[in-house]
Amino acid sequence: MPPPANKAYQLKVSLLGARPPIWRRLLIAPDTxxxxxxxxxxxxxxxxACHLHMFQAGDDRLIGDPAEDFDGMLNFQDET
Structure with a gap:
């Protein structure tokens, strides 16, 4: 049996509006x-890590840390 292929996702993280551009290219495992x-x-x-954060999926779902949604108004999915 052949060894499993090494797989990773490549992401580019950019700060909007930054001049000059500020960005990082990241390689992450599929199960991250x-x-x-x-x-x-x-x-x-x-x-x-001294600020609140949240991710927004392509279908507009919000994903984040439930501890940061004190009143439940954001209604996002647990990031874990």
Missing amino acids: TFQDLHRIIQLAMGWQ
């Missing part, structure tokens, strides 16, 4: 959670 992706972006950009 949004919680892990948040941490990866923080490290890649040199940030210290």
Whole structure:
């Protein structure tokens, strides 16, 4: 049996409106959670995770940390 192929997703993370452009190219495993992706972006950009965050899927679903949705108004999916 052949060994499993190494697979990864390549992402480009850009800061909108930054001049000169600020961006990072990331390689992540297919099983990376949004919680892990948040941490990866923080490290890649040199940030210290001191702000709220949320991801928006192509179908407009919101994904984030339930602890940051204090009143449940954002109604997003758990990023884990």
